Amino acid sequence: PTSKTLGDWPDEPPKARDLIIQIRAIAENSGNVFFGIHANQQLQARNLTDRDVFRGFRIGDVVGDVSPGYQKGEWKCEVVFPSGDDTGNRNIGVITIVQRGVRLFIKTVMWKDKR
Numbered sequence: 001p002t003s004k005t006l007g008d009w010p011d012e013p014p015k016a017r018d019l020i021i022q023i024r025a026i027a028e029n030s031g032n033v034f035f036g037i038h039a040n041q042q043l044q045a046r047n048l049t050d051r052d053v054f055r056g057f058r059i060g061d062v063v064g065d066v067s068p069g070y071q072k073g074e075w076k077c078e079v080v081f082p083s084g085d086d087t088g089n090r091n092i093g094v095i096t097i098v099q100r101g102v103r104l105f106i107k108t109v110m111w112k113d114k115r
Contacts, residue, residue, distance in 0.1 A: 003073050004101030010068030019077055020062045022101060027057040032103050039095075039106040046092075046111065048083075053094055053106060056081035060094075073100040080112055 006014035006022060014022075026032045035043075035050065043049060060081030069076045079094045091112040097105040 005073040005075070006098075006101060007066075007075065009073055009075070013066035013068065013075055016062035016066060016077070019066055019075060019098065020060070020079065023057055023062075023077075023079065023096060023098060023104060026098070026102065026104050027054055030054070033106065034103065035106045036108070039108050042109045046109065048092065048109060052084070052092065053109065056092055056094055057104075060092075063093075069097045069099070071099070074098065076107075083111075 004022070006018055013019075030050075033050075033054075035053075043053070056079055060079040062077045063080040064078050066075050066077045068074065075098045077096055077098070079096050080091050081094075083090045083092050093110045093112040095107040095109075097107055099105055
C-alpha cells in the first residue's frame, strides 16, 4: 500500500488533531485495524471489546505526545475517550500505532482514571 504517513518520520511528528482525523478514516474499515495479543488480553481483563476501541476512535482524542514507532512511517500515540456508562466515571486509553498512514496496530488498552 502507498504510504500516507503524516509528519516527517522520525523527527517531526504530526499534530495530534491531524493524526486523530487520519485514525478515524483508517478505522472506518475494520480490516485496517489489528489488535496485538497484549491488547486482546487487556480488553478481556477489563471486560471491554473491540467495539469499545472503535467507538473510542470515533469520539476520542490523541492525548500526550506523538512519537515515532520502530518502523519507518509509524507513529505511536494514545487515544483517550470516556468509557460506557456501566463502568463509572473512567476513561479508556488505547495505545495506537499508525502504520504508514493506512493501518492501525493496537498495542494495548488501559483504564485512565479521571483525576
